[in-house]
Amino acid sequence: MAKPTFQSLPGFRDFRPEDCAVRNYLFAKFREVARRYGFLEYETPLVEATELYLKKSGGELGTQLFRFEDQGGRDVTLRPEVTASLGRLLTACQRDYPKPLRWFEIGQCFRYEKPQAGRTREFYQFNVDLIGEPSAAADAELIALSIELMRELGFQKGDFVIRLSDRNYWQKYADSKGLSQAQAAELLQIVDKIEREKEEKLTASLAPLGLTLAEVQEAIQSPSALSENLNTVLSNLEARGMRDDVEIDLSIVRGLAYYTGVVFEIFDAKKSMRAVAGGGRYDSLLSSLSDGKVDLPAVGFAIGDVVIRDLIEKTPHALEKMQTSLAAESACDLFLVLADPSQEAKLLALASELRQSGLAVSYSLSATKFAKQFKAAEQAKAPLALVIGSEFPEASLKLIATREEVKITADEKLYTTLSQYLKK
């Protein structure tokens, strides 16, 4: 039997340094694009009262929760998403901030799903929300942010597509067909599945609504008129030079009940994977989460780290951009090589001084041969090695890549000299 203590739990990832670097690359891109758009970072707890999620979902809890009773007898849950927490937080503190709020969170979420390609039981989600602005200009701003994020991650025009839709289009359609509210909700559920489900099943589901599959497909492919909001979003993105990244696709409605207007999803151009990101307008959720205490319109989107990493790895120029960025972050700027053991105190003093100046410095902790120290310098990916011998502060600087050697004189400002070689 395998020893379970030697493995992480199924669906939970260990980030070795090389994986953690990828994670941090993604987080840095999330933060950089959010910053450019004037968004501020917040963070909510990983554990919340289960009631919060019950409230958000309108009474029906998902089956994929990590839910348990804590030592105080509370019914608690590892967060499956962060919007419920955001609603709770805003109820407590939104008065303290001028509107609209531009807020984002990079949070780990937990869902008990069957682990498979692109699906883990924990994942990080970059959640971006714009709260307190009802106009479609906010929807466009958020979609623009998502496009800029894709570009910043190295994706080019044609690598991805934003599929844009509006739930109100379907509300109007349902009204024109004389459907009730419940029937309209059901129609949305059917449209949500129209790409994945068999024709017979769709036809059978539509029949009780008095609709045929052909007329619903017609409504998707040849809409009689787009909503004003969709037109605003399109012309707004046009002004930013982002119109080509977007296509109207009314089959996108997003499964979740709380969306109220424009919705969108990001797909790889081949649509070969599940959505990379998705979001939309949710104007009544905050009110329902807060029992009416906070009635603010909102629009948000989320992107998960697992799917976007997969897509980067499948997209050569995005992968190359990431790898170039990771390679530039050497673990170590300078490796100190001790040629004369009696000079150890000087090595330590120098290491301390250079580190305080901001350089990343390493050295062999135990006395070891010259060649072995150089090997350690290479393993630490240091571009430079400084050999400290009996003539120190005279020293010799080796450029690891070219094996070139530079003599350092006793009166040189070492930090300045090193910085030139490091181009810092």
Place this chain on the structure above:
Amino acid sequence: MAKPTFQSLPGFRDFRPEDCAVRNYLFAKFREVARRYGFLEYETPLVEATELYLKKSGGELGTQLFRFEDQGGRDVTLRPEVTASLGRLLTACQRDYPKPLRWFEIGQCFRYEKPQAGRTREFYQFNVDLIGEPSAAADAELIALSIELMRELGFQKGDFVIRLSDRNYWQKYADSKGLSQAQAAELLQIVDKIEREKEEKLTASLAPLGLTLAEVQEAIQSPSALSENLNTVLSNLEARGMRDDVEIDLSIVRGLAYYTGVVFEIFDAKKSMRAVAGGGRYDSLLSSLSDGKVDLPAVGFAIGDVVIRDLIEKTPHALEKMQTSLAAESACDLFLVLADPSQEAKLLALASELRQSGLAVSYSLSATKFAKQFKAAEQAKAPLALVIGSEFPEASLKLIATREEVKITADEKLYTTLSQYLKK
């Protein structure tokens, strides 16, 4: 009755943007100092099999766990600390990396404690470990890193002290008194409590070991001889100019059973708070966690975000350093003010262009009066506002702090001009 869904769970923190900025400031300092010392970041899961913690503690589980059964019937636990996970990870992958490993993790941990000042039920821990090096040079390197972190956080000489000790001193002492292994372990437990417990109780505990409180206190205050390792650490730190930050204090033994050599704790100079950080050498833990598969010496330390933030807030120059750093990170570089609504498309195009150049740009999403837009610029803490009117690309740039106005001509390179004012 208060509505529980409107509150976070007791002991769990919401990080509003202003708190999240403090958290990110701490994390940035952790990462910066780790980088200078050549350490690489890794991350392990927040949930692990409970058995892992059972194994680490030698069979006795703490009472403060968030422990539950997952949907697959597994006995799992929210991590109370990360060293057990590190041991698991190293068992799986240490062969892939040259030794010694310089690794760190910034991880959230969970303990069901009574929430009070300085104690929450979740906290972040900066864990730094140096694995595969038996010599005291590694202990010194790690202690130096902890001192540099304190300095980088704005603490000055005299604000804090490293209390340095060696468990082997007590092992030798126990041997000299003819104590058994079990008695030696008990002696360590008593020494651990010597600052907190009443004299009578200490005396009573020492009696079965054939020791008096006076002779143990004598052993603490006037050690006959320091261990070779402690002397090495001291002279090593002396060479780095860090000797004054450390004092020998043999009453420090760290409660945890797995430490095997040099141990240390960081305290505020008045010792008015509990330890800010602590660590030491644990040469047999990895072997016992891996059933002997990985037998590597190791030394590590951890610092929590809650106590260090408290100490920063109590230390005026550290607080000022943090506040200066936070103030410099304006949410927004430039606010675009629309003076002529017909120019909206130009505003959007300009926003997009400047953001792609790396500037943080904001603007009012809905048409609003001139004065209100300027108010929004101030609220966004933008140092600059650019007024876009009918003459655009001629525009006027307002310096919010001084209310100075600068005319921008049509042929100016806007990004260059703005950068000058932003000193970027």
